[in-house]
Each structure stands twice: as C-alpha cells, then as structure tokens.
Amino acid sequence: MKIQLAEHYGLCFGVRDAIAQAERLAAQGPLTILGELVHNPVVRERLAQRGVREGVLNDESAPTAQVMITAHGASERKRAEWRGAGFGVADGTCPLVRHAHGQLGLLVSLGYFPVVIGKRGHVEVAGLTGDFPDAFVVENADDISQLPLYERYGVISQTTQPVEKVRGLVEAIRAARPGSEVRFSDTVCQPTKNRQRALRKLLAECDTIVVVGGRNSNNTAQLVTAASAAGLTVFHIERAEELEPAWFSTAEKVGLTAGTSTLKETVAAVHERLKEIAASLTPATA
Template identity: 35%
Template sequence: MNIVLARSAGFCFGVKRAVNMAFAAAEQAGPICSLGPLIHSPQLVERLQGEGVRVVASVAEMTGDETVIIRSHGIRREEEQQLRQRQLPLVDATCPFVKKAQEYAGLLGEQGYTVVIVGEQEHPEVQGIVSYACSDSVYVVADVAGARQVPSGRRLGLVAQTTQAYENFRAIAMELLGRCKELRVFNTICDATAVRQNEARELAASVDRMLVIGGHNSANTNRLARICSDIQPRTFHIETASEIDPAWLVGAASVGITAGASTPEWIIREVVEKLQQLTK
C-alpha cells in the first residue's frame, strides 16, 4: 500500500516557535505555567507538563514564582496587563502574525475606526484581537451576512483572524465597502492554513483513504478533516496511532496523511509506522 504524507503536515511556523520556546524555558527558567493550553494538542500539553509546564485558566491561579509562557494564539490585553502588573517573568510565544493582527486592530481603534474582525467569535485568538482594538466599537463577523449587521456610514477598519479563508475576507471587505465612507483593510491572514488545506484537497482526491491527524479540540484539524471528507468520504480524523482501525484499510491501495498545524511530528511518525506495520 502506498502511504503519502502531505508536505506541510504538522506544526506551522508559529506553533513550532511556541513549542521550542516552551521547552527551552522549561529547561532554563524553573517553574513555568501557560495561560491556557500552549497549543491544541493534548499529547504535547501532557509532555510539557512532564517538563514542569503547568496549564492555568487565569492570571489569578498563578503562584507568582513561575515564568509565564504566552501561547501562539496570544492572550487578551487585560490579561497581559495583569501579568505585567504582577511583574511576572514572561516568555511571549504569541505568533508574530497574530501580534500583527492585534497591533493593526489597536491602530484602527486608536484612530477612531469602527473595527471589524473577520473570524470566529469564541476563538481565543479573536478574543485577543478584540481586546487589543481598545474600542467600544468592535464587531466580529464570520461571513457576509454578519457584515451586513455592521452599522453603515462610518469609517471602518478591517482585520482578520489569521486562519481565515481569503475568499471570505475579500467578500466581507466588498460588502463593507458599500456600507461606509472609508474602509481601511489590513490583510492579516497567514497562509499556513491555506497551504495545508490546498495540499489536503489535492491529496484527498488522489488516494483511497485519508487520515487527518490532530487534536479533536483543534479547529484547524477539524476543518482539514471536513475538507478531506467532502472529497474522499473515507476520511478518518484521529488524534494518535492507537485510534487506527485496521478495517479502514481493507481494499485500499493508497492512504494519504495530513495533520493539523498543532500536531507534533512524533505523533505523525507513529501513525506512519503503524500503517507500515499493518500493511506489511
């Protein structure tokens, strides 16, 4: 059986950077905590816990003698202020692309624009960007229908959650253009997501089975799995090699593998090895 691994499967630049920073800090900085899980991979979070990096849900839970690592998605402005007030040592692993989105939202808010953020309201990255806009006039819209709810006739500023699809962003920008006197647009989309999705589409169309590896709580892995199953209905979303059911492979001549941006390399390797064993 032919096993084909997508070239971009696994960690994106921002996640790789955050994970390296966390392991380096664990080695050098003594006790460490992260505000929320560092990335959406329970296995990696567990491994970091083994290295002494504990996860806390709020600044209030921090003991005061720990170094704090900020995850790649970033945190809310109020949380950053609380950390600075408590003078806790910080390792800021916020992805530079997310930082840019926060900064542009801040600039727009400061200059009096109504800030529109294209993204998922509940996502921690979006909540962070909203907080950095420092304005009472902020709207999070998921699609063109949402953009129609933004009051018209004002100066509007637009940024995006980094993982948004460009087409959706563009369609929203076009809708807003007809609803204001001035529209200022910062394209803050990072292409890591689009690259993974395009490769997954191509791969899913050329194999008999598709495995998508990544946290069941990872939005980008779930999206990859949906994209693949629309093309190849025999797509399976797994978190680890132990979830592979040999029955899935019966009659397959080829299996494609991709993985979300927060899936560690060792988990991908274990999946490939398990497939090799099963098809010997």
C-alpha cells in the same frame, strides 16, 4: 492501499518556537502557561512531564511567579493585568499573530471600525479583539446583517481561517455595506495557507483522508471540514493508536495531513501505522 503524505503538514514555526521557549523557561524555574500552549494533547502531556503548569488567561492567579502567553497571543490589556498582579510575563505569541494585532491596531488608528473574521470565543480572536471592545467578529455570512453601520471597516482575519472563506466573507461585507469603504488586510498565516493548498492537492488525488491533530485545534478542524466538504471519507485522530484497520478496508489512496500544532513525530508514527495497515490489507499473491 497507497498512502500520500501532504506536501505541507504539521507543526508550524510559531508553535515550534513557543514549545521550545516553554521548555527553556521550564528548565530555568517553575512556569505556568496561560492556557493550552497549543491545542494538542501530545504536546501538553510532554510539557506536564517537565513540570509545566497550565493556568487560565482570564484569571490572574497562577501557582508560579513566571507565566507565559501562548502562541495564540493576548491583548495588551490582559498582559498589563498580569504584570500588574505581580507576575513575570513571557511572551510566546507567534510573530504572525503579532502581525495580525499590528494590522488591526493600524486600521483602527486610521479610523476604520475593527472587524475580525474568525471563530467567536477562540483564544486568538479574544486576544485580537481584547484591546478594541467594539470590534465585531464575523464567524459566518449570517453574522454580517448584525454588523453596525460605519463608513469605514478595517477587516482582518484569525490566522488559521481558510483563506477562500475569508475572502468570500470580505466580499459579502462589501455587498452588504455598498456605501462603506471596506479595507481588508489578509492576516491568514502562510503555514496555514500552505497546509490548505497541500490538502486541496490530496483531495484531488485520494479517496480517504486522515487528519492528525487536537480535537479542539481550529486549523485541524478546518482541514477536516474541507476534506468532508469535498465528499471524501475523513478520519480525525490525535495519535497513531486510534487508527482502526477496518476503516481502510475499501480505501485505495489515503492522504495524510496534520494541523499546525501536531508534532512531526506524531505524524511519522501515524504514517508508519498506516503502512502496516496497508501491508495487512494487501491480498497475498498465490
């Protein structure tokens, strides 16, 4: 059994910087993160060990005076509500999420009706639409028939959506609203694009894929879905201890990748465990 590590995998700079910011703030005083800083249990446990608390973005009460917005971002309205309630608000929003907010705001200011392609209810999407109560979320093609009729649509995407899916949905909106102008700003982030491209390479070369990442991590789920759709055997794990040797009894080439909220050290531990499994499966020569 051979193992191939994806060319791009795991922790992106946005998550890395948000974790570092939380650890810096926690060293200065009590801190509550407004939600899961990242959708990754390993990271959350590490922060909890440093005394960092977790609160709820939509409930302006926290056990500490200092709170922090996660890398997924939040609406300006939400920030103002927290400040108004007397909290110090630190901002861990990834610059690329901020860019998506900026693009949506720009499109609205130019008179376009706001449309966000992404997962309904996801914290990043809630943040993007939070300042535009009329904004319409397109999660899949079935949603488009419900899109209210406007002359001009300004479309952006959640940063972690598969870019081909997003482009397909933009074309579907254009087809469904032939008399309207549809202006699209591609806000899928580069680290997500890199990981998706690296996964495609693995899919072409492997028969089995291991994806490491939180079970509620959207971009990890996208990697799992893409590998499953390609017909490969896929295992989604959060940590090395979950790997079972029996899963790989017929595997010849195993591809290894991870979502953008997964620590490199978690992936390294999985890689080591896979090597041990590979060694144990190699038939002894006479």
